[in-house]
Structures are given as structure tokens and as C-alpha cells.
Amino acid sequence: MTQFPKEAKNKVVRGAKRATYDKETIYEILDAGFLCHISFVMNGEPFMIPTAYARSGDKIYIHGSVKSRAIKQTKAGAPICFCVTHLDGLVLARSAFHHSVNYRSAIIYGHANELVVDAGKNEALHLITENFLKGRWNEVRQPNQKELDITSVLEISIESASAKIRTGSPVDDEEDYALDIWAGTLPVETRYAAPVDDTKLRPGIATSPSAKLAWEESKE
Amino acid sequence: MTQFPKEAKNKVVRGAKRATYDKETIYEILDAGFLCHISFVMNGEPFMIPTAYARSGDKIYIHGSVKSRAIKQTKAGAPICFCVTHLDGLVLARSAFHHSVNYRSAIIYGHANELVVDAGKNEALHLITENFLKGRWNEVRQPNQKELDITSVLEISIESASAKIRTGSPVDDEEDYALDIWAGTLPVETRYAAPVDDTKLRPGIATSPSAKLAWEESKE
Numbered sequence: 001m002t003q004f005p006k007e008a009k010n011k012v013v014r015g016a017k018r019a020t021y022d023k024e025t026i027y028e029i030l031d032a033g034f035l036c037h038i039s040f041v042m043n044g045e046p047f048m049i050p051t052a053y054a055r056s057g058d059k060i061y062i063h064g065s066v067k068s069r070a071i072k073q074t075k076a077g078a079p080i081c082f083c084v085t086h087l088d089g090l091v092l093a094r095s096a097f098h099h100s101v102n103y104r105s106a107i108i109y110g111h112a113n114e115l116v117v118d119a120g121k122n123e124a125l126h127l128i129t130e131n132f133l134k135g136r137w138n139e140v141r142q143p144n145q146k147e148l149d150i151t152s153v154l155e156i157s158i159e160s161a162s163a164k165i166r167t168g169s170p171v172d173d174e175e176d177y178a179l180d181i182w183a184g185t186l187p188v189e190t191r192y193a194a195p196v197d198d199t200k201l202r203p204g205i206a207t208s209p210s211a212k213l214a215w216e217e218s219k220e
Numbered sequence: 221m222t223q224f225p226k227e228a229k230n231k232v233v234r235g236a237k238r239a240t241y242d243k244e245t246i247y248e249i250l251d252a253g254f255l256c257h258i259s260f261v262m263n264g265e266p267f268m269i270p271t272a273y274a275r276s277g278d279k280i281y282i283h284g285s286v287k288s289r290a291i292k293q294t295k296a297g298a299p300i301c302f303c304v305t306h307l308d309g310l311v312l313a314r315s316a317f318h319h320s321v322n323y324r325s326a327i328i329y330g331h332a333n334e335l336v337v338d339a340g341k342n343e344a345l346h347l348i349t350e351n352f353l354k355g356r357w358n359e360v361r362q363p364n365q366k367e368l369d370i371t372s373v374l375e376i377s378i379e380s381a382s383a384k385i386r387t388g389s390p391v392d393d394e395e396d397y398a399l400d401i402w403a404g405t406l407p408v409e410t411r412y413a414a415p416v417d418d419t420k421l422r423p424g425i426a427t428s429p430s431a432k433l434a435w436e437e438s439k440e
Contacts, residue, residue: 009265013287013288013289014284014285014287014288014289035305035307035321037257037259037268037303037305039257039259039266039267039268039301040266041261041264041265041266044261044264044299045229045261045299045301045329046259046260046261046266046299046300046301047259047301048257048259048268048301048303048327049303049327050303050305050323050325052321064234065234067233067234068233068234069233069234079264079265079266080266081259081265081266081267081268083257083268083269083270085255085257085270087255090352090353090412090431092353092356092415092428092430092431093360094360094361095360095361095362095363095367096345096349096356096357096360096361096362096363097363097364097367097371099349099352099356099360101255101272103270105270107268107269109265125316129316129319132310132319133310133312133406136312136316136319137316139401139402140313140314140315140316140319140401141314141315141316141396141399141401142315142316143315143316143317144317147315147317151317168419169418169419169420170418172420176361177420177422178422179361180422180425181359181360181361181425181428182359182417182421182425182426182427182428182431183417183418183420183421184415184416184417184418184421184427184431185415185416185418186353186412186413186415186416186431186434186435187412187413187414187416188410188411188412188413189410189411189412189413190408190409190410190411191408191409191410191411192310192406192407192408192409193406193407193408193409194407195312195404195405195406196389196404196405196406196407197402197403197404198389198390198403198404198405199388199389200389200392200397200403201402201403201404202397202398202400205400205401205402206402207402207404208312208401208402210312211310211312211402211404211406214406215406
């Protein structure tokens with residue numbers, strides 16, 4: 001199956017022509033980021049947190065303190081809505097009404113299972129760290145038993161999903177193209193600046209290859 | 221009152237030392253962005269959308285199609301959780317466990333009222349457009365009656381809120397400072413690139429001052 005089934009829950013109501021249910025496209029959007037927003041329900045009301053994640057196959061991994069409210073609630077089986085949004089530009093039309101943004105967003109619906117075996121937790125933390133900064137895991141001290149014990153790691157099964165993508169120029173009403181108004185896009189670029197040494201870095205330690213590479217790649 | 225009261229709903233459980241309930245700080249975080257995530261509950265399950273917003277006083281304004289599921293659900297009085305997150309950098313510690321991000325995030329809890337008077341709707345759309353790109357409103361064709369009629373504008377009253385901010389170097393375990401591992405931060409910069417003309421722009425129309433200024437300011 002290369003598409004997520006279009007059901008009441010994930011069906012895009014507005015802007016349906018910008019919607020996709022294609023797995024590959026949705027995974028590309030997820031893999032292009034490391035920071036998501038997760039929402040869950042508690043006492044009938046919505047709550048949300050930003051957090052780091054990684055994807056592997058049809059699973060998404062997140063982690064947090066065993067004491068976290070979001071972790072406690074979602075590991076108990078509460079349904080989860082998970083969103084990743086990349087802002088690519090401002091879309092500046094001739095009318096206020098047709099202003100928009102160029103973006104890629106994916107919305108995932110699912111439930112979480114807590115990983116309880118240390119090896120599985122460690123592997124998920126490996127994935128999250130590598131998705132955060134490629135190459136970092138092998139540069140640093142890996143989790144010890146105490147750290148694993150105070151960290152909850154959740155595996156979210158992607159049960160349903162959709163994505164929306166907008167690219168390109170504004171779309172104006174036909175009669176507005178005659179107006180003397182500039183229209184176009186203002187692209188948004190997200191980049192890394194040069195790595196900054198920890199104020200407590202011991203002398204003689206060079207910047208890690210992971211940080212150097214990410215910075216250099218983001219200049220291109 | 222310069223603080224939001226700390227109650228069960230908005231009390232930050234984890235990372236409490238990075239939390240604030242200070243109104244001015246929370247408003248600064250809101251005013252530094254224009255794209256939020258909003259979550260709401262439908263049939264007991266969480267839903268979320270990314271959308272544009274603007275703040276004025278203790279109110280937040282959002283808009284959408286009258287046909288939008290999120291608009292329909294939230295204008296009917298469903299409680300809303302609203303989040304704005306600014307990513308400022310990767311925090312690269314000596315241990316995988318102490319990796320983090322530098323960020324500013326604000327979480328708002330409230331309910332929405334639909335604005336039904338055209339003048340009020342128009343003023344909120346003015347605020348949203350100006351928060352999106354300062355100076356743009358007066359450059360473009362403003363909403364006509366048909367456009368106002370098919371747009372819902374919601375005013376969210378901020379009933380409860382909190383913010384979390386992390387800045388600076390990683391914080392490692394005391395014994396890890398002796399390790400031969402580079403640690404530091406990788407700052408994240410979000411900038412505008414040069415404005416791109418609409419492919420259908422009529423000849424002889426110069427880039428709008430709003431887009432030019434935003435681009436120039438983001439180079440600094």
C-alpha cells in the first residue's frame with residue numbers, strides 16, 4: 001500500500017487539491033524535520049507540546065521524561081495527532097484574500113506504545129539523535145542505565161495521515177491581474193549558523209564533524 | 221495583572237525552571253511569529269492544523285474558510301490549545317541524554333468567538349495580514365463583501381498560558397566535562413531570500429516595499 005486510506009478523520013476538507021495521502025510524500029515531509037507538535041486530549045480538552053521525533057517505516061518515535069504529562073497521557077493509549085510543518089515562503093497576492101504560504105505539512109493520527117526493553121529504547125534514542133543531527137550519536141557518550149530508566153520512549157503507529165503542499169506563485173482573481181500591484185513570493189530559508197563552542201569546552205577540542213557538516217551543507 | 225495564573229492546566233510540569241507565565245514574555249514570543257499550530261477535540265479525539273494568526277492585547281485572531289472543519293468545530297465553543305514555537309538552535313552536549321534545543325515556545329488555552337460584524341472581521345484580517353508582512357495591507361486590494369462572507373474570523377480569548385525558553389550552552393553531567401568530546405550549539409537562522417516576482421507579473425511593476433524591507437531586515 002503506497003497511500004494512506006482517505007477516511008473521515010484524515011480527509012482534507014479545505015484545499016483538497018493541495019492534499020495528498022501518498023506515503024512516500026508524507027514520509028519525505030517527516031524526514032525533512034526533527035521538531036513536531038503533538039496534541040492529545042486530557043479531561044476532554046486539547047493539549048499540545050513541541051518535541052523531537054524520528055521516523056522509521058510506519059512508526060514515529062518520541063521520548064520524554066517519565067514524569068512528563070504528555071508522555072503519561074499518551075502512553076496510556078490516548079489518541080495522538082502529530083503535525084510537522086515546513087514553511088517555505090510567503091505568497092504575496094494582489095488581494096489580501098489570496099495571500100497564502102508555501103509550505104509542506106503532514107498530519108498523522110495514531111496511538112503510542114511505550115517501549116520497555118532497554119535495547120529497543122536505546123535504538124529509538126539512536127534514531128531520534130541521528131534525525132536531530134546526522135553522525136552525532138557515535139560522537140557522544142551514549143545513554144547509561146540511569147538515563148534509560150528516567151526516559152520514556154514511545155512508538156507511535158501511523159494509523160492515518162495526510163499531507164498538504166503548496167508551491168509557486170500566488171493565484172489571483174482574473175480581474176486583479178490588471179492591478180498595479182506587485183505580487184510574488186518571499187522565500188523562507190532555514191539555515192544553521194557557524195557552530196558555537198560550549199563556554200566550558202576544554203582547549204584543543206575541534207568542532208565535531210556532525211556539526212561542521214550540517215553547517216556546511218546548510219550554506220549551499 | 222502581568223502574569224497568567226499558574227493553574228493545573230497551564231502549569232509546566234517538566235523543565236519548570238525554563239517556564240514562565242509572564243504576559244510580556246509570552247506576547248513577545250507570539251509577536252515574533254505568524255504561524256501557529258491549533259489543536260481541538262472532535263469526537264473525543266485530538267486534531268491539529270497549522271494556521272496564520274495575529275495577537276492584539278489578550279486576544280488572538282485566526283481565520284479560515286467557513287467550510288473548514290477546524291473553524292466549524294472551534295467556533296462552536298470547543299476548547300482550543302494554541303502553540304507557537306521558535307527554534308533557535310541545536311544544543312549539542314557531550315552525552316546523548318543532554319542533547320536539547322534552544323527555543324522559545326508559548327502555549328495558550330482558550331475559547332473562540334466568531335466575529336460576525338464585517339468591520340470587526342476586516343480589522344482582524346488587517347491585523348493578520350500586517351503580522352504576516354508589515355506594510356502589506358495597504359499595498360493590496362482589500363477584502364470585498366463576497367470574500368468577507370466566505371471567511372470565518374475567530375477571536376480567541378487567552379484564558380491561560382505558559383511559555384518555555386531555553387538559551388545558551390549545553391549542560392552536561394559534571395564527570396562528562398572531562399571527556400574528549402566537542403560540545404556547543406548550532407544556531408538556527410530563519411531568513412527571507414530575495415523576493416521572487418509572480419510569473420504573471422505585468423512588466424514595470426517594482427517589488428513592493430513590504431517584501432523588500434522584510435528581505436533586507438532579515439539579512440542583518
